[in-house]
Amino acid sequence: MTPKSQGDYAVVLQDVKKTFDGKEFILKGIELKIPKGSLTAIIGFSGTGKSVMLKHMLGLLKPTSGKVIVLDTDLASMDDNTLTKFRCNFGVLFQSAALFDDMSVLENVCFPLEEHRRELSPEDVKKIALEKLKMVGLDTAHNNKLPSQISGGMQKRTGLARALALDPEILIYDEPTTGLDPILTEMVDNLIVETHKARPGTTSIMVSHDLHAAFRIADFVVMLDAGKVLLAGTPDDFYKSDLELVRRFVDKGIKHQ
């Protein structure tokens, strides 16, 4: 993967700095280009700014200085309404699937379509939602159950189906497997890869504490340290790196598996 022009990148961060209190900088000049179509893993010690960086990509936080360019559009050029619509380009799955407790599995997946695709008939909304649930491998027998009536793995599948509802170009996962048992972790990791492969052109960006998975499934890895990009490259670039912090992080992650 050797992108050359700006259009080959899904997300570009140019010298992005962020301070919440005007004193301490959480992001200290992030330079990053995420190749379109890549499955990118973002790794780094706790508190280094991974989630804050994701929120900048989503336009949920604004940089104190620097530029955030998503799908060739500078987020700063958009007003709030345009930005809200623009966010339909993203599908997001956080650590907790964040499903609506009082809605059934099917209703959860229909929700973004009802919100953002008002031109669709209820029949079409249902048809698309059923397609997405099929795509993530959830048996139709669960469609009318509430989130509390299905297992953790099924909740993740439902969350992913909902994230896919609007056919987003970019999928964002923030620690999708933290707190899950090893079997469920592997299932979710595989689901991320399968979903990525099933949708050619999709860019998947995943923050992960699970280095083993990050190096196994990602084709592009970004390591943040103290608000800066320490290294960005292929898993092989990481294995070959002489940077001490990278070595410590990589060796530790691999040893723990």
Ligand SMILES: Nc1ncnc2c1ncn2[C@@H]1O[C@H](COP(=O)(O)OP(=O)(O)OP(=O)(O)O)[C@@H](O)[C@H]1O
């Ligand atoms: N809205 C906010 N206001 C003030 N400080 C914040 C805010 N959001 C995050 N921070 C601070 O920014 C720093 C980076 O947080 P962030 O959540 O990005 O870390 P992280 O790399 O995702 O860590 P983890 O791996 O534990 O999830 C932390 O010190 C956090 O307290």
Ligand SMILES: [Mg+2]
């Ligand atoms: Mg985080």
